[in-house]
Amino acid sequence: DTGVSQDPRHKITKRGQNVTFRCDPISEHNRLYWYRQTLGQGPEFLTYFQNEAQLEKSRLLSNRFSAERPKGSFSTLEIQRTEQGDSAMYLCASSSGQGAGDEQFFGPGTRLTVL
Amino acid sequence: AQSVTQLDSHVSVSEGTPVLLRCNYSSSYSPSLFWYVQHPNKGLQLLLKYTSAATLVKGINGFEAEFKKSETSFHLTKPSAHMSDAAEYFCVVSVGALYQGGKLIFGQGTELSVKP
Numbered sequence: 001d002t003g004v005s006q007d008p009r010h011k012i013t014k015r016g017q018n019v020t021f022r023c024d025p026i027s028e029h030n031r032l033y034w035y036r037q038t039l040g041q042g043p044e045f046l047t048y049f050q051n052e053a054q055l056e057k058s059r060l061l062s063n064r065f066s067a068e069r070p071k072g073s074f075s076t077l078e079i080q081r082t083e084q085g086d087s088a089m090y091l092c093a094s095s096s097g098q099g100a101g102d103e104q105f106f107g108p109g110t111r112l113t114v115l
Numbered sequence: 116a117q118s119v120t121q122l123d124s125h126v127s128v129s130e131g132t133p134v135l136l137r138c139n140y141s142s143s144y145s146p147s148l149f150w151y152v153q154h155p156n157k158g159l160q161l162l163l164k165y166t167s168a169a170t171l172v173k174g175i176n177g178f179e180a181e182f183k184k185s186e187t188s189f190h191l192t193k194p195s196a197h198m199s200d201a202a203e204y205f206c207v208v209s210v211g212a213l214y215q216g217g218k219l220i221f222g223q224g225t226e227l228s229v230k231p
Binding site: 004031033035040041042043044045048056091093095097102103104105106107108109 | 149151157158159160161164205207209217218219220221222223224
């Protein structure tokens with residue numbers, strides 16, 4: 001399968017712990033996005049990368065959140081000192097970055113539950 | 116600023132009847148608009164997109180949408196609903212163009228139920 005993959009699919013953690021999620025985009029895609037989706041809501045943009053450069057971060061991304069894409073391939077999203085409000089589905093998407101009409105291909109998501 | 120408003124949080128239709136999911140957008144320039152579908156426990160899938168070409172856009176599974184600039188609308192339709200269409204549908208606008216990243220702004224979603 002050559003789609004976007006995310007790992008793990010589910011993560012349960014206790015408040016205050018750190019968690020890290022991984023996203024592997026479609027191999028030839030140079031743009032990678034992270035979104036967060038809470039129950040009953042549409043996904044909200046968190047951040048995006050053009051190759052290895054992180055070009056934009058949402059105000060939703062507090063200083064407890066950090067994302068990297070070290071070699072312009074896979075990306076990681078780390079949440080430090082998790083809070084119950086961080087419980088959500090974290091979605092990764094990639095695109096070829098050719099223009100405004102690019103389709104973003106989404107992964108299956110990582111569902112985070114903070115107890 | 117770009118935004119989308121989905122006018123119905125839930126739509127229920129009978130199998131074989133038409134589907135209409137309504138979406139209004141706000142954009143300071145010519146937008147790129149999309150409809151994505153999310154089935155339970157599955158990832159988001161693109162149904163169709165509008166990028167300033169033809170105003171009537173055809174997508175997968177018999178869905179289509181019409182871009183109406185005068186009404187700032189991008190409603191999704193299908194002539195005949197199928198049970199497998201039951202899912203959450205998101206109207207989406209792309210922010211910026213080639214030089215602004217193209218991040219997506221999602222509506223709140225419309226849950227489509229299809230009754231036998």
